[in-house]
Amino acid sequence: MSELHHNLIGGEWTDGDDVIANINPSNTDDVVGEYARASEADAARAIAAARDAAPAWAQSGPQQRHDILKAASDEIMTRREELGRLLAREEGKTLPEGIGEAARAGQIFGFFAGECLRQAGDKIASVRPGVDVEITREPVGAVGIITPWNFPIAIPAWKIAPALAYGNTVVFKPAELVPGCAWALVDILKRAGLPDGVLNLVMGRGSVVGQAMLDSPDIDAITFTGSVATGKSVAAACAEHMRKVQLEMGGKNPLVVLDDAALDTAVECAVNGAFFSTGQRCTASSRLIVADGIHDRFVAAVTERLKGLVVDDALKEGTHIGPVVDENQLSQDERYLAIGREEGATLAWGGERLNRDTPGFYLQPALFTETSNDMRINREEIFGPVASVVRVKDYDEALAVANDTAFGLSAGICTASLKHASHFKRNSEAGMVMVNLPTAGVDYHVPFGGRKGSSYGPREQGRYAAEFYTTVKTAYTLP
Numbered sequence: 427m428s429e430l431h432h433n434l435i436g437g438e439w440t441d442g443d444d445v446i447a448n449i450n451p452s453n454t455d456d457v458v459g460e461y462a463r464a465s466e467a468d469a470a471r472a473i474a475a476a477r478d479a480a481p482a483w484a485q486s487g488p489q490q491r492h493d494i495l496k497a498a499s500d501e502i503m504t505r506r507e508e509l510g511r512l513l514a515r516e517e518g519k520t521l522p523e524g525i526g527e528a529a530r531a532g533q534i535f536g537f538f539a540g541e542c543l544r545q546a547g548d549k550i551a552s553v554r555p556g557v558d559v560e561i562t563r564e565p566v567g568a569v570g571i572i573t574p575w576n577f578p579i580a581i582p583a584w585k586i587a588p589a590l591a592y593g594n595t596v597v598f599k600p601a602e603l604v605p606g607c608a609w610a611l612v613d614i615l616k617r618a619g620l621p622d623g624v625l626n627l628v629m630g631r632g633s634v635v636g637q638a639m640l641d642s643p644d645i646d647a648i649t650f651t652g653s654v655a656t657g658k659s660v661a662a663a664c665a666e667h668m669r670k671v672q673l674e675m676g677g678k679n680p681l682v683v684l685d686d687a688a689l690d691t692a693v694e695c696a697v698n699g700a701f702f703s704t705g706q707r708c709t710a711s712s713r714l715i716v717a718d719g720i721h722d723r724f725v726a727a728v729t730e731r732l733k734g735l736v737v738d739d740a741l742k743e744g745t746h747i748g749p750v751v752d753e754n755q756l757s758q759d760e761r762y763l764a765i766g767r768e769e770g771a772t773l774a775w776g777g778e779r780l781n782r783d784t785p786g787f788y789l790q791p792a793l794f795t796e797t798s799n800d801m802r803i804n805r806e807e808i809f810g811p812v813a814s815v816v817r818v819k820d821y822d823e824a825l826a827v828a829n830d831t832a833f834g835l836s837a838g839i840c841t842a843s844l845k846h847a848s849h850f851k852r853n854s855e856a857g858m859v860m861v862n863l864p865t866a867g868v869d870y871h872v873p874f875g876g877r878k879g880s881s882y883g884p885r886e887q888g889r890y891a892a893e894f895y896t897t898v899k900t901a902y903t904l905p
């Protein structure tokens with residue numbers, strides 16, 4: 427029996443109703459740990475604790491906030507190998523990917539530790555002589571944070587760090603599949619010196635804990651990363667309470683490859699963007715839009731690369747692609763593989779379930795060719811190691827196909843042409859544009875987010891995070 431990891435409510439580690447067994451997707455016989463599953467009453471107590479702690483934390487000074495975030499950053503960096511291993515074990519990213527993500531979480535806390543010391547406002551001359559106008563940012567209050575399973579430490583970090591830096595208290599509900607990194611992060615922050623109630627951890631079901639957050643009038647803002655369907659219900663519940671909301675949802679990100687692209691770069695961008703992290707990224711390049719003149723060479727080279735990729739236990743040295751996160755996701759991937767075949771796409775490579783030494787959710791990366799942009803495999807997010815090639819005649823058609831989607835998170839182009847790259851940067855209907863770089867894998871200190879069905883509300887990350895985590899006050903004074 428492993429030790430039970432508790433929820434954190436009002437500074438106390440507390441039991442839940444029940445227990446979540448955290449299972450390793452590379453080896454379903456391996457239980458990573460046991461985690462308390464919060465009840466509706468636990469969620470209510472966590473919300474009350476965040477509410478009660480909000481006024482004092484809003485008044486805490488920049489030095490106190492800085493010191494806590496900096497201490498957390500330092501501990502995450504020091505323990506990044508151990509945290510990366512935990513991440514790989516519970517989510518199925520490869521060990522190097524897991525360690526990279528843990529380091530990213532440490533860097534995010536470092537960035538926002540600095541931001542604590544750089545909180546400024548504006549002083550503007552009034553149109554009325556003798557009057558002073560000051561514009562300042564104040565915390566929003568108690569923020570509800572709901573995170574997905576695919577970035578078990580980076581996404582919690584990029585929501586919790588700015589929430590705390592700008593003076594908010596937090597109720598944090600991680601995805602049920604990955605409570606391990608969430609618990610470790612909260613433990614680090616508690617020991618870094620956060621006052622009781624400022625950060626509350628409630629692990630559990632969306633239908634119980636998430637719903638309690640949505641229904642509570644005591645939560646002032648909600649930030650959510652996850653599916654479009656859940657995102658819409660989060661937004662509707664927030665509208666009901668006239669409450670601030672930030673959503674990051676799906677993607678169907680295009681990577682355009684023009685005839686003049688460096689073939690090696692284009693292949694690297696496609697393989698990394700579409701298949702690394704098992705394709706389980708909302709920034710994944712799931713539509714490879716390839717000009718006629720390079721199409722056959724590109725498809726041959728990508729297929730060759732895929733044949734050389736090792737799909738195996740995330741913790742094994744030499745693994746390039748870890749398992750799919752669970753049986754549900756694997757069946758969804760397989761459903762879309764069947765849909766693609768029925769729609770008439772050619773499965774150029776992969777798509778087989780694989781057996782390895784341990785029972786896990788292994789899937790060969792799959793490449794569809796001869797697809798059209800109106801097929802369901804090119805319109806709906808699959809969220810697995812599955813990508814499609816759409817053949818186009820030239821740049822103009824490539825741009826039109828790239829933008830012909832309900833999503834708009836990230837878009838890439840591989841080309842040597844300054845003219846086409848510049849035009850694409852200006853005319854892509856995505857929140858993030860990459861030139862000769864993969865659509866996935868972003869910097870941690872600049873805005874992250876998309877347009878259309880991908881995102882709703884202000885951007886995350888970097889200084890732009892302040893838009894969501896603060897509210898603006900305009901004060902007039904006649905001295």
Ligand code: UN1
Nearest residue numbers: 674707708709866867868
């Ligand atoms: C990245 O590509 O570096 O859920 C980050 C996701 C995104 C994060 C992607 N919110 O996949």
